[in-house]
Amino acid sequence: MQFGVLLLVMILSLLPCWNASAHERTPAGEVLVAPTLVDIKGNRAKFNEYRDLRGGVYGHIGLHYDEEKTYLDFRADNIGDRDQKYELEGGRWGSFTYHLGYDEISHNFAFRNSPSASGKTFGR
Amino acid sequence: MRRFIIVLSLLPIFLFLWVGLFSLEVKASDGTVGVEICKGCHEDRFNTYMMSTHSKKAIPGSPASKEDCESCHGPGAAHVEKSGEGGVGIFIFSKRLADAKAKSAKCLACHSEQKDLSFWDLARHKIEGVSCDNCHTVHSGTRKNLKAPQPDLCYFCHKSIRAQASRTSHHPIREGKIKCTDCHEHHGGFGPTQLKGDSVNELCYQCHAEKRGPFMWPHPPVDENCLNCHVPHGSSHNKLLNSRMPQVCRNCHDASQHPSFPYTRFETFQGPTPSNKMFAQSCLNCHGNIHGSNGPSTRGKVFVR
Numbered sequence: 519m520q521f522g523v524l525l526l527v528m529i530l531s532l533l534p535c536w537n538a539s540a541h542e543r544t545p546a547g548e549v550l551v552a553p554t555l556v557d558i559k560g561n562r563a564k565f566n567e568y569r570d571l572r573g574g575v576y577g578h579i580g581l582h583y584d585e586e587k588t589y590l591d592f593r594a595d596n597i598g599d600r601d602q603k604y605e606l607e608g609g610r611w612g613s614f615t616y617h618l619g620y621d622e623i624s625h626n627f628a629f630r631n632s633p634s635a636s637g638k639t640f641g642r
Numbered sequence: 643m644r645r646f647i648i649v650l651s652l653l654p655i656f657l658f659l660w661v662g663l664f665s666l667e668v669k670a671s672d673g674t675v676g677v678e679i680c681k682g683c684h685e686d687r688f689n690t691y692m693m694s695t696h697s698k699k700a701i702p703g704s705p706a707s708k709e710d711c712e713s714c715h716g717p718g719a720a721h722v723e724k725s726g727e728g729g730v731g732i733f734i735f736s737k738r739l740a741d742a743k744a745k746s747a748k749c750l751a752c753h754s755e756q757k758d759l760s761f762w763d764l765a766r767h768k769i770e771g772v773s774c775d776n777c778h779t780v781h782s783g784t785r786k787n788l789k790a791p792q793p794d795l796c797y798f799c800h801k802s803i804r805a806q807a808s809r810t811s812h813h814p815i816r817e818g819k820i821k822c823t824d825c826h827e828h829h830g831g832f833g834p835t836q837l838k839g840d841s842v843n844e845l846c847y848q849c850h851a852e853k854r855g856p857f858m859w860p861h862p863p864v865d866e867n868c869l870n871c872h873v874p875h876g877s878s879h880n881k882l883l884n885s886r887m888p889q890v891c892r893n894c895h896d897a898s899q900h901p902s903f904p905y906t907r908f909e910t911f912q913g914p915t916p917s918n919k920m921f922a923q924s925c926l927n928c929h930g931n932i933h934g935s936n937g938p939s940t941r942g943k944v945f946v947r
Contacts, residue, residue, distance in 0.1 A: 568814035584783075587700050601817070612701035623819045627881075 545583035545590075552576045563626045570600035570624055587611055600624040673717030677710035680718060683726055684711075693783030703752055705780075714748055714780060735775040742773035749774040758829050765830025777828075792821040796828075803875050811883075812876035825874070842868050857934030859942040863894065864933045887924040 554576045558565050565571070577597035583590040590608035602622050609615030681688040691697055691711070699706045705713035712718055720730040735745055746768070753759055753774075762768055777795055778787045788795055793815055797804040807815045814820050822828070825845055827836045839845030846868045847854040853864065863870040871890055872882045879886040885893075926932060928946055935942040 564810075568817040568819055586698065601819070603818075610700070611695070611698040612704075621819065623814060625814075 545581055547579070547581035547592075549580075550576070550578040566624070567626050568601070568623060570596065572599075673719040674709055674712045675718045675722050677712075679722055680711040687781055690781035690783075694779075694781060694787055696780055696787075735780070742768075742771045742776075745773040745775050749778075758827075761827070761830035761832070763830070764832070765828075766836055767828065768830065792823065796822045806873070806875035806877075809876035809878050811878070811880055813874070813882070815875070842874075853933045855934050857936055859935045859937070859945065861932060861934050861945065887926065891925045 552575070554571070554574055556571050556573050575598075577594070579592065579594040579597070581590075581592040588608070588610050591606070593603075593605045595603045600622060601624050602620075604620045606618040607616070677688070688711075695701065696705045697710075698704055701707065705711070714733065714735075716731055716733045718732065721727070721732050724730055733740065733744075733748060735748075746762075750759070750762070777789060779789050780787065782789070784791070790798070793804070793807070807813070815822075825838055827833065827838050830836060831838065833839055833845070834842065837845050839848065843865070853868075855865075871884055873884055874882070877883055879890075883890050929944060931937065931942075931945045935945045937943075937946065
């Protein structure tokens with residue numbers, strides 16, 4: 519729920535950017551949606567210790583607006599995954615800046631904790 | 643009356659000419675030529691400059707609000723007169739033509755008041771001859787005018803750290819969840835290895851707060867320094883340990899209650915089944931609360947789960 523509100527705030531914050539673009543400068547940006555195919559040979563949990571790389575769809579959005587007085591950057595990576603990241607940065611040059619971010623860090627750490635596996639650490 | 647009107651109408655023309663001549667005189671005296679002249683020959687450099695924060699006139703004291711190119715590179719009149727020849731006092735951010743101190747001085751002329759540059763004089767980077775332009779570029783549209791994003795920028799010099807961060811157990815640096823500047827104050831600081839904390843432990847506790855305590859039964863090496871057992875960037879052993887279990891514990895706990903030497907086949911394969919001495923030899927299997935325990939009586943004292 520909190521994440522949904524945060525995402526809504528970020529999207530609403532982009533509205534002035536689009537409004538300004540009509541009068542001044544077109545914002546630059548990219549939207550990437552790509553299918554991903556992942557084939558992991560070995561410990562899947564260890565491979566994904568800090569990330570969520572699996573088969574499916576990869577999503578990325580990057581928007582950049584910069585003019586003489588104000589600027590706005592929006593970046594979304596790994597949309598919908600467990601390591602998704604959203605960043606909104608903007609401000610008025612020489613006056614103020616703001617930065618909103620949501621960064622999810624997944625951490626698998628129970629991939630080698632069985633007693634027998636721990637015994638392996640003792641081997642010469 | 644007619645003569646007065648003629649004089650009055652000519653007055654703006656005289657004023658215009660006078661101001662124009664005065665400004666030409668000023669230009670000649672300080673040797674600047676203006677950004678348009680520079681653009682004429684260096685258009686590619688001008689275009690990248692216009693993408694950077696330095697080109698924002700709204701920022702007080704920015705090059706754009708002063709002399710643009712000539713704010714950093716110096717007056718260009720002599721350069722123009724000699725049809726773009728070198729050796730006329732134009733400052734170029736080049737290893738060959740200027741030393742690190744001179745290059746940094748150019749940047750610090752405007753940036754010295756910046757909060758995060760307060761300790762630049764103490765910075766290891768400065769002592770080692772690193773200048774601002776080694777990491778930053780004036781002509782760029784990247785964040786903080788960096789030449790490359792982190793950690794690749796830092797890895798350009800700190801190659802051993804790249805190797806460590808690529809080991810099997812590592813902080814999520816290569817996954818992009820932690821940046822070098824999350825822990826290190828690259829512009830200088832009082833902490834060891836330019837850390838952002840007053841000590842190693844204080845820095846680690848910012849994320850690993852559950853290790854801070856206070857505990858009823860503290861483990862002294864933990865309070866002393868996290869690096870007694872862990873390495874910060876990456877390790878070949880689980881949980882960023884200096885060495886594998888149980889050796890890391892045996893550095894201090896030498897043959898007191900548990901044997902401090904590896905078991906051999908004589909202790910393990912003499913019976914019908916392998917002895918349990920071959921298994922569960924990680925100290926943490928029993929002493930799980932190794933960073934400190936609030937457990938009652940002796941269970942807590944020996945950090946047993």
